Amino acid sequence: MADTIFALSSGAVPSGVAVIRLSGPHVRSALERLAGNVPVARKASVRRLKDPVTGDVIDEALVLFFEGPNSFTGEDVAELQCHGGRAVVARLLDVLSGLEGLRPAEAGEFTRRAFDRGRMDLTEVEGLADLIAAETEAQRKQAVRQMGGALGRLYDDWRKRLIHMRAMIEAEFDFADEDDIPGSVSDQVWGEAAALKREIEDHLVRSRSGERLRSGLQVVLMGPPNAGKSSLLNALAGRDVAIVTEEAGTTRDVLEVHLDLGGYPVTLVDTAGLREEAGRVEQEGIRRARERGKAADLILWAREPQGPAPAFGAGDEGFDWTEVPVWTVWTKSDLETPPKQDSSGTIKAIAASCTVPNGTDALLKALTGFASETISVGEAPLATRQRHRHALMSCAEVLGRAVDLSHLPGELRAEELRQAADCLGRITGRIDVEDLLDVIFRDFCIGK
C-alpha cells in the first residue's frame, strides 16, 4: 500500500489560517483518530482536532474530505484548515507523523501523484508550477490556460493525426495486392504530414513569446561609469535598490529588479560602468555586465550629452553585439538638453531625468510598449519551455525527413511518423518520460 503523505500546503506561518493536506490510503483512519470521524465528503465540517494519544485538544479546525478518485491526487485527500500559529501547525504535523502509514510529503509529491494517476498531463503540471510562480497578469493568464490543458490538447491532437497517418500508410501495405486501394492514399497522407510540419513550425515561431512571457524580458542598463544607470534603476523600480554616488565605478555587482509593466514581466538589470582602466573588482563587474548584455532582450545605453556612443568592448569572439537591440537613454536631462533627433545609431533615443518629477515617465512608457509588443501572446496556446521547444523541433525534423525521403520504402517512412508522434508524447508525458519527471517535480515546493 502506498504511503499516506502530508504537508503544510499554505504559506509561511504564522498566518490566519494554515492548510495541512493529506493524501493516500490512510487518510480515513487518520481523520478518525484526529477528528473523531470522517466528515461527509466535499463538505466543510468543524472539528476539534485531538492528539489521539493524550486526548489533548490541539485546535478547532475546518476539515474537508475528498474521496478518491475524485480528488486532486486521485487518492483519498483531506485538508485540515487550522489556525496558522506556529505551535498549532508544529503539533499537528508532529501528531500526523506519529500515525501509522503517514509520512511528510516530498517537494511536488501531491502533484506527482496526480500525474501518476492520470489526473494531469505534464503540460498541466508545468502550468500549475507556473501559476504558483506567476508574478504578473499576463503570466497568470498563460499559466491558467496551460493548467487547463489547452497546450496538452493541441499536442495530443497533433499526435493523434500522426498516428492516424501511420495507420493509413500501413493499411496501404496490407492491401497492396488489391487493386481497389488507390495509390493516392499515401500521396494524401504525405501532403497532410507536410501541412502538420508547417503548423508545428509556425507554432514554434509564435512560442518565442510564450517562453519570454514565462521567463520575463531581460532589459539591461549599460554605459560608462557615472552615466546614471543605477539612478535609472532606482527611479524605474520606485525604490532605493542600488547605491548611487558621484564616484565613478560605484556599481560592481549585477543588480536586478522585477517590474510589472502593464501585466508583462520585465527584469531590469543594473551593471558596472564600462571602462578600460579598472581595478580587479571592477573588472570582474565589467565582465559580468557584458555577459548580461549578451543575453539581453534590450540594452538601455545610458549616455550623458557628452558621453560615448554605445561600445561594448572587444574580445567577444563569435558574438555579434549588433544582434542585441539597443536604445539610447539620454540621462540627466535636467542638467543639459540632449541632442535632438539623434539616436546615435540605436533604435530609439529617450531623454530621462531622475531628479525632476515624472522624469522617467517617457522611458517607462516606451518600455511598457516594448514589452507588450515583444510578448503579446494572443489566445492560442504556446509552448512555454525549452523542453517543449526541443521536442517540437525534433518532431518537425523527423516529420520533414519522412516527407522528403519519398524514394525510401514506405515502412521506413511510416516508422518516422511513429517517432514524430513519440516526440509529442514526451511533451505531455504520454510516453517514456521517467528521466524527466524528477527534474520537473523538483521545481515544486513541499505541499504542492
Ligand SMILES: Nc1nc2c(ncn2[C@@H]2O[C@H](COP(=O)(O)OP(=O)(O)OP(=O)(O)O)[C@@H](O)[C@H]2O)c(=O)[nH]1
Ligand atoms: N542632476 C542629475 N544627476 C543625476 C541624474 N542621474 C544620476 N545623477 C547623478 O550622477 C551620479 C552618478 O549616478 P549613478 O546612478 O551612480 O551612475 P552609474 O552609471 O550607476 O555609475 P557607476 O555605477 O559608477 O557606473 C550621481 O552623483 C547621481 O546623483 C539625473 O537624472 N540628474
Ligand SMILES: [K+]
Ligand atoms: K556612480
Ligand SMILES: [Mg+2]
Ligand atoms: Mg551604478
